[in-house]
Amino acid sequence: xxxxxxxxxxxxxxRVACGLAWVLLSAVLVAPATASVGASTATPVQxxxxxxxxxxxxxxxxxxxxxxxxxxxxxxARSDYFADALAGGPLAxxxxxxxxxxxxxTQSQTLDPRVFSEIQRVVPHGRTVFVLGGPLALASSIDxxxxxxxxxxxxxxxxxQFATAVAIAGRLGDPPTVFEATGLDFADALSxxxxxxxxxxxxxLTNGSTQAPETATFLAAHPPATRYAIGGPLAxxSADPLATxxxxxxxxxxxxxxxxxxxxSAKTFGAxxxxxxPDALSGGVFxxxxxxxxxxxxxxxxxxxxxxxxxxxxxxxxxSDSFLFGGPLAVNDTVITALQHPSQAATLDPFPMGSxxxxxxxxxxxxxxxxxxxxxxxxxxxxxVRGIVGSGLKDLDSFWLGELPxxxxxxxxxxxxxxxxxxxxxAANVSAFPQRLDTMMRTLGERSVIWVTHVATRLFxxxxxxxxxxxxxxxxTSRWANLTVLDFANTISSNPGxxxxxxxxxxxxxxxxxxxxxxxxxxxxxxxxxxxTP
Numbered sequence: 001x002x003x004x005x006x007x008x009x010x011x012x013x014x015r016v017a018c019g020l021a022w023v024l025l026s027a028v029l030v031a032p033a034t035a036s037v038g039a040s041t042a043t044p045v046q047x048x049x050x051x052x053x054x055x056x057x058x059x060x061x062x063x064x065x066x067x068x069x070x071x072x073x074x075x076x077a078r079s080d081y082f083a084d085a086l087a088g089g090p091l092a093x094x095x096x097x098x099x100x101x102x103x104x105x106t107q108s109q110t111l112d113p114r115v116f117s118e119i120q121r122v123v124p125h126g127r128t129v130f131v132l133g134g135p136l137a138l139a140s141s142i143d144x145x146x147x148x149x150x151x152x153x154x155x156x157x158x159x160x161q162f163a164t165a166v167a168i169a170g171r172l173g174d175p176p177t178v179f180e181a182t183g184l185d186f187a188d189a190l191s192x193x194x195x196x197x198x199x200x201x202x203x204x205l206t207n208g209s210t211q212a213p214e215t216a217t218f219l220a221a222h223p224p225a226t227r228y229a230i231g232g233p234l235a236x237x238s239a240d241p242l243a244t245x246x247x248x249x250x251x252x253x254x255x256x257x258x259x260x261x262x263x264x265s266a267k268t269f270g271a272x273x274x275x276x277x278p279d280a281l282s283g284g285v286f287x288x289x290x291x292x293x294x295x296x297x298x299x300x301x302x303x304x305x306x307x308x309x310x311x312x313x314x315x316x317x318x319x320s321d322s323f324l325f326g327g328p329l330a331v332n333d334t335v336i337t338a339l340q341h342p343s344q345a346a347t348l349d350p351f352p353m354g355s356x357x358x359x360x361x362x363x364x365x366x367x368x369x370x371x372x373x374x375x376x377x378x379x380x381x382x383x384x385v386r387g388i389v390g391s392g393l394k395d396l397d398s399f400w401l402g403e404l405p406x407x408x409x410x411x412x413x414x415x416x417x418x419x420x421x422x423x424x425x426x427a428a429n430v431s432a433f434p435q436r437l438d439t440m441m442r443t444l445g446e447r448s449v450i451w452v453t454h455v456a457t458r459l460f461x462x463x464x465x466x467x468x469x470x471x472x473x474x475x476x477t478s479r480w481a482n483l484t485v486l487d488f489a490n491t492i493s494s495n496p497g498x499x500x501x502x503x504x505x506x507x508x509x510x511x512x513x514x515x516x517x518x519x520x521x522x523x524x525x526x527x528x529x530x531x532x533t534p
Contacts, residue, residue: 045336048286049327053079053278054101056326058118060282061098064289071123072096076115076142077132078104081512082186082277083161084132087168087203089193091130091156092285094172094200098122099285101278102138106497106509109139116145125150130171133157133164162205162212169202169218177201178224180215180236180243184208184374185519186277187251187298188231190284194270194296195262197288199226206239208374215239230258234377248308250380251523252298256308259295266294266316271309271339272325274298275520279326286323294319300527303334305342313342356382356410357522360400361418363389364454364506364514371515379519384410392422393436394429404443414522415444416486418452420473421504424465434472441480448482450521453489456504486521488514 048063050056057079065071075092077085079101092099100119102112119129129146131138134157143153156171158164161183169175179196181189183205196203201224204215219227219240229236229243231254237245246261248254251274259269270287272280284296297309305313322339324331357376359365365372366387376383386407391399417440423429441449453470470489477483491513492498498510506514 045322045324045339047324047327047336048283049279049325049330054103054112054114056279057099057101057282058114060286060325061100061118061122064098064286065122068121069124071098071127073128073130074119074123075099075130075132076111076119076138077101077281078137079278080104080107081137081161081509082189082281083183083205084137084157084164084168085281086181086186086189086193086277086284087161087165087205088130088132088156089281089285089288090175090196090200090202091132091168091171093197093288095128095130097130099282101281102142104133104509105136105139106507107495109141111142111145119146119151120149123151126152128152128154131155132168134159137164158214160214162207162214165203165205166214166218169204169222172202174222174224175200175202176224177226177228178219178243179203179228179230180206180240181230182206182208182235182239182374182378183212184371185235185378185516187274188235188247188254188378190272190274190277190280191255191258191296191298192228192230193284194288194294195228195258197285198262198293201226206236208378209234209236209238211239230254231378232380234380250306252300252306253308255296255298256306256312259297259312260315263293263295264315267318267320268292268294268322269297269313269316269319270294270323270325271297271299271331271335273301273330275301275523276330276516279330283323283325286325292321292323294322299331299335299339300524301330301335302332303338305335305338310338310342313339355380355414355526356384356412357414357416358407358410358412359383359385359387359416359418359518360407361387361416361452362391362422363387364421364511365418367505368511368515371511372518375515375519376522379523381522382410384412387418390422392419392429393433393440394423394426396436396439400440401443408444412447414448414450414525416450416452416518416522418454418518420451420469421454421456421466424456424469425462427462427465430462430465430468433469434476437472437476438479441476441483446482448484448525449480450484450486450518450525451476452486452518455489455492456499484521484525486517488517491517 050059073095075088075097102115129151156167158167177199179192227243229245232247248257287296369385373383373385451473455466
């Protein structure tokens with residue numbers, strides 16, 4: 001599953017699989033289902049999806065602009081990172097354009113041929129394609145290909161994601177309303193896109209709970225009449241205390257809060273997984289277009305619905321239609337049923353605000369410390385991150401057994417362990433890894449544990465060492481019911497661009513994907529609430 005990752009947990013009596021993949025194994029289509037939403041009104045739920053994230057954006061464009069040549073322009077963003085596309089949602093709506101995505105420059109130097117074909121279908125030659133981000137985001141060869149068939153190409157970009165969002169806002173003139181959301185994670189901004197479009201506003205990004213200088217400069221030069229901060233005090237609300245803060249206890253409750261504030265009586269709504277971003281990128285623009293103005297609600301990959309989402313849906317009166325973005329591997333059919341019957345469905349209460357999470361690991365955790373900490377806190381969790389360069393279970397007796405008692409004083413609900421890569425270097429450490437893993441699990445007690453697999457893209461370990469270590473982690477789930485495996489090794493193998501040239505440490509993009517995988521796994525495990533011991 002290119003670009004996706006799997007979170008699995010297994011015990012002798014049960015196996016739980018939560019596929020958090022971007023690859024959706026089905027054809028581009030819109031699949032309708034009909035049932036009641038709210039108290040009594042019959043409402044169709046249309047699933048819009050494609051073979052993968054790129055094709056899902058194409059499927060949305062087909063639903064939004066079914067007639068060939070009916071769009072005025074196109075907005076194009078990278079598919080492997082969220083910031084540019086989220087800020088670009090209002091730009092797409094303002095220019096009567098679909099938002100299409102294509103692999104970023106770290107993955108491909110060319111425009112995905114399916115996207116190239118869709119651009120030529122949906123917008124006449126001679127019109128404008130807005131390309132979001134600089135050449136490190138989307139390769140400059142994309143511009144050449146588009147110009148070669150007669151399109152005008154306008155690059156909208158800045159020095160980083162914050163500056164690019166400002167540049168996009170600049171294309172909107174002096175927007176009367178600004179929505180601010182953290183640029184370190186995607187969930188808050190996903191929910192904000194339809195609201196920003198409806199308010200003729202722009203989306204600007206904060207550096208987590210700190211204001212980005214680029215955003216502050218824009219706000220000073222173009223003071224909007226209204227500012228909203230989407231996300232709580234650990235995110236945008238603290239970055240701009242003068243903005244009206246809209247947030248909930250977690251990402252799902254924040255999504256519900258945005259929906260209730262801006263679409264209290266909507267006749268339609270959309271939904272997408274809250275555990276990843278690609279499917280919702282184009283979906284947010286779709287939900288902000290005339291004839292289908294409504295909220296984009298974030299849900300889990302399977303039922304039950306988060307409590308806030310169910311409450312919002314139950315309060316809607318006679319919605320005419322609704323949409324689910326993404327295929328059944330991203331959001332399965334139990335969610336469709338729950339969306340159709342929110343008043344009858346069981347709901348999932350959010351985990352307690354401030355629930356502690358401990359992340360321990362090697363140099364990749366060390367280098368990603370600030371990003372992991374900010375993302376976990378943006379999700380409403382109290383985070384402790386401890387990364388030690390060169391560490392592994394080889395250091396269990398000499399370091400970790402002495403360090404863990406102090407780290408566990410916060411009584412974390414979930415412990416993420418990213419150790420094993422450096423054990424693969426030595427045959428003796430590879431052989432001792434399973435026993436050391438069991439010692440670590442006994443030390444961690446009954447709390448839920450997520451263990452992250454890793455693999456180097458350049459050989460540095462003893463032959464087969466990484467495979468043996470990763471397999472030891474996987475099979476340990478049969479002994480430890482509270483152990484979940486985040487099998488990130490598979491993601492690395494199918495996406496070598498996540499790694500730096502040394503083949504061992506993550507690139508900047510790799511750190512973002514790695515962080516997102518950890519946060520998604522933590523949320524999935526906390527929502528499952530299935531701790532135990534062997």
